[in-house]
Amino acid sequence: MPENFLFYIVFLSQIILISFYYPRQILSRIAYVLRTFPASKYPKLYPKQVAFYEIGQSIYRVVNHLILALGFIVLIAIASWDSGSSGKVSEAIPVAYFFVQMIPLFIMEFSGFAYFKLMRKADMRTKRKADLLPRRLFDFISPLVFVAAVIMFLSCIGFFYSLHQFKIDWSNDTFTILLTQLATNLLFAGIIYWNLYGKKIDPYQDGNDRLKQVEVTIKSLFFMSIASSLFLMIFEAIDEFNLDYFEPALMSGYFQFILFIGLGSMLRNQRIEDMNFDVYKEDAATI
Amino acid sequence: MDITIDIEDSAPLFAQLVEQIKEAVLKDKISPGAPLPSIRQLANDLRLNSKTVAKAYRLLERDSVIQTRGYRGTFIHPDAKINCTVDLGEWVIAKLSDAISELRDGGVTDSEIRIAFGNLMNKRTI
Numbered sequence: 001m002p003e004n005f006l007f008y009i010v011f012l013s014q015i016i017l018i019s020f021y022y023p024r025q026i027l028s029r030i031a032y033v034l035r036t037f038p039a040s041k042y043p044k045l046y047p048k049q050v051a052f053y054e055i056g057q058s059i060y061r062v063v064n065h066l067i068l069a070l071g072f073i074v075l076i077a078i079a080s081w082d083s084g085s086s087g088k089v090s091e092a093i094p095v096a097y098f099f100v101q102m103i104p105l106f107i108m109e110f111s112g113f114a115y116f117k118l119m120r121k122a123d124m125r126t127k128r129k130a131d132l133l134p135r136r137l138f139d140f141i142s143p144l145v146f147v148a149a150v151i152m153f154l155s156c157i158g159f160f161y162s163l164h165q166f167k168i169d170w171s172n173d174t175f176t177i178l179l180t181q182l183a184t185n186l187l188f189a190g191i192i193y194w195n196l197y198g199k200k201i202d203p204y205q206d207g208n209d210r211l212k213q214v215e216v217t218i219k220s221l222f223f224m225s226i227a228s229s230l231f232l233m234i235f236e237a238i239d240e241f242n243l244d245y246f247e248p249a250l251m252s253g254y255f256q257f258i259l260f261i262g263l264g265s266m267l268r269n270q271r272i273e274d275m276n277f278d279v280y281k282e283d284a285a286t287i
Numbered sequence: 288m289d290i291t292i293d294i295e296d297s298a299p300l301f302a303q304l305v306e307q308i309k310e311a312v313l314k315d316k317i318s319p320g321a322p323l324p325s326i327r328q329l330a331n332d333l334r335l336n337s338k339t340v341a342k343a344y345r346l347l348e349r350d351s352v353i354q355t356r357g358y359r360g361t362f363i364h365p366d367a368k369i370n371c372t373v374d375l376g377e378w379v380i381a382k383l384s385d386a387i388s389e390l391r392d393g394g395v396t397d398s399e400i401r402i403a404f405g406n407l408m409n410k411r412t413i
Binding site for chain 2: 126127128129130131132133134135196197198199200207
């Protein structure tokens with residue numbers, strides 16, 4: 001169907017952005033670190049043998065290539081099916097594929113936790129340092145963005161509420177959306193709290209690098225919250241006005257946007273070149 | 288302004304915190320009215336128990352070096368610099384010396400003073 005053409009373009013972008021572009025950026029960062037900060041000069045950066053990280057890097061590359069190939073196969077399969085059909089593409093396809101695409105990222109995230117745990121275990125320093133400045137939410141985000149996120153959340157609930165004749169019961173979407181949005185925003189709030197007041201996962205991390213990381217994380221989560229409220233309203237409006245053909249493309253676009261303001265923002269704003277790696281040197285200060 | 292603690296130092300951890308915050312105030316590294324991190328933040332940053340930091344903050348508040356303004360957080364007291372110079376330890380020694388002298392003048396023996404002092408401290412009724 002020609003109406004599905006928009007979906008092909010957006011889905012192709014999803015395949016390339018999440019399984020090719022971002023993995024390539026991540027791998028180039030890892031390669032830069034391994035090349036510029038070798039274990040001989042920066043031993044604290046490597047709680048395990050360098051070969052271990054090189055193997056991890058190779059596995060990450062191979063898995064992403066496989067997922068990239070799978071994406072192209074899925075796209076070709078949909079196009080073949082589409083030429084002899086009159087139905088719309090199911091929005092479950094970009095959703096299911098997105099979850100497959102997220103597997104290497106989740107593995108990398110969990111490996112990161114294990115990596116920092118080893119770092120903390122190897123840390124034998126007896127002196128500990130902390131900044132005597134409080135970290136507060138509005139030091140990292142403008143109150144306007146905070147208010148915008150709250151307004152978008154309330155608007156989203158209000159929008160669903162109005163579409164369902166101002167009734168909330170178990171059978172309609174309003175209740176599900178209310179719970180989902182509440183759970184999502186509570187999760188974001190928990191992550192923000194943990195970033196502001198939680199334990200430092202990298203024991204050697206420079207204070208300024210940490211502040212930068214907290215800022216990028218908080219901003220990303222606020223923009224994600226705004227985006228999720230906006231997306232749900234657009235999605236429901238499309239449903240309401242019988243524009244179902246846009247749903248798969250919109251779903252795919254939403255996932256890309258979320259990754260763009262999450263992972264993309266981290267890659268853009270936390271440049272490796274700006275980080276202080278001297279803290280990982282053998283002769284770095286004891287604190 | 289950074290704060291550093293040494294977990295192998297003979298001085299208790301809360302005392303190291305108290306001393307360093309007082310030192311920072313005296314050396315103008317931190318000014319009156321400046322906000323301080325929350326107990327949880329400081330405890331997590333220094334990988335200490337929250338109770339240790341809470342104890343340090345309690346002692347600093349008692350000495351009017353810091354003040355807690357409800358949900359707004361903890362701040363350096365406006366008179367912190369003057370209050371930092373007040374040594375409660377010296378004041379305790381001076382007071383006890385006077386009391387001991389008076390008791391000795393009244394014929395009370397040292398062992399009787401020790402027992403009475405111990406009993407009173409154990410009772411914690413005053």
